[in-house]
Amino acid sequence: MSTTPAATPACRLPAPIRLGVNIDHVGTLRQARGTDYPDPVEAALLAAAAGADGITLHLREDRRHIQDHDLERLLPRSPVPVNLELAATPEMLAIACRLKPPHACLVPERREERTTEGGLDVVAGRRAIAQACARLSDAGVAVALFVDPDPRQIEAALACGAPQVEINTGRYAEALTAAAQGERLAEVAAFARAARAAGLEVHAGHGLNLDNVGPVAALPEVVELNIGHSIVARALYVGLPAAVAEMRRAMAEARAAVPA
Numbered sequence: 001m002s003t004t005p006a007a008t009p010a011c012r013l014p015a016p017i018r019l020g021v022n023i024d025h026v027g028t029l030r031q032a033r034g035t036d037y038p039d040p041v042e043a044a045l046l047a048a049a050a051g052a053d054g055i056t057l058h059l060r061e062d063r064r065h066i067q068d069h070d071l072e073r074l075l076p077r078s079p080v081p082v083n084l085e086l087a088a089t090p091e092m093l094a095i096a097c098r099l100k101p102p103h104a105c106l107v108p109e110r111r112e113e114r115t116t117e118g119g120l121d122v123v124a125g126r127r128a129i130a131q132a133c134a135r136l137s138d139a140g141v142a143v144a145l146f147v148d149p150d151p152r153q154i155e156a157a158l159a160c161g162a163p164q165v166e167i168n169t170g171r172y173a174e175a176l177t178a179a180a181q182g183e184r185l186a187e188v189a190a191f192a193r194a195a196r197a198a199g200l201e202v203h204a205g206h207g208l209n210l211d212n213v214g215p216v217a218a219l220p221e222v223v224e225l226n227i228g229h230s231i232v233a234r235a236l237y238v239g240l241p242a243a244v245a246e247m248r249r250a251m252a253e254a255r256a257a258v259p260a
Helices: 024-033 040-049 068-077 090-099 126-138 152-160 170-174 178-197 213-217 229-238 240-256
Strands: 018-022 054-058 082-086 103-106 142-147 164-168 201-205 222-227
Touching: 018 040, 018 201, 018 229, 018 240, 024 040, 024 054, 024 229, 040 054, 040 068, 040 240, 054 068, 054 222, 068 082, 068 090, 082 090, 090 126, 103 126, 126 142, 126 152, 142 152, 152 164, 152 178, 164 178, 164 222, 170 178, 178 201, 178 213, 213 222, 213 240, 222 229, 229 240
Parallel strands: 018 054, 018 222, 054 082, 082 103, 103 142, 142 164, 164 201, 201 222
Antiparallel strands: none
C-alpha cells in the first residue's frame, strides 16, 4: 500500500466581480443648467482611474442626460471597456453600429419614465430584439439584454442570440421590508443560477447602493454590476474616486465571503 498522502484539492477562490460605473447622472447635472460641465467624459476617466472595470452610459432618445458627443469623445479615450445602454430603435442601433462600442445593453425606454422602470420583455419582443442582437453582433458589439428576473426571459434571450443578460435589481433595491427584500433577492439568485446554467454571462444592476449591494455581489454567478446613481450621489460628499473605491471595496468584501 502506498504511503504517499493523497493530494489536497486546491482551494478555489470566488471568481472576481467587475464594477461598471454608469455616468448618466453626471450628464443629468450638466443638463440641468445647460452648461458644458460637469463633463461625463471627465467623470468616466476619473472612475476608470479609481478602479472601475468599465463605463456604462445610456444614450436615450430624448437626450435627457448623455449626448451623442459624450459617447463620441469617450470611446477613443476610455482605458476600460464602454457599455452603451440603448433602446432597440433604428436611430439608436444605427449610432451603435457606426461607433461600435465594445458592449451594448438593450433596455426598454419610455419617454415619461424618470429612469428605466423594468426589464425588456424579450418573450413578447423576440423578433425585433433578435434582429437588433444580430445587427449589433455583426458590427462586433457584444450584446446584453436588461431583463427582470423572470425565468421565461432566459430561453427568449438565448433564442435572440444574446450572450449576456443583466438582471434588473430594481425590485430588490426598492423592497421596503427585510422579508420583501429577501424574497426579491431569492428571485435574483434563482434567475442568476438558471441563466448561468443555460450558458449566459450574468450581470446585474439598478438601484444598488452601499447598503444593499453586498447580497447581490455575493451571488457567484454574477460577474458584473453596473451602478451609477448611488456612486454619483455619494461623490457629492466624498469625491468620485473615493465613491468608486468604496463601492469596489463593498463588492470585494461581499465576494470574498462567498464559500469556495
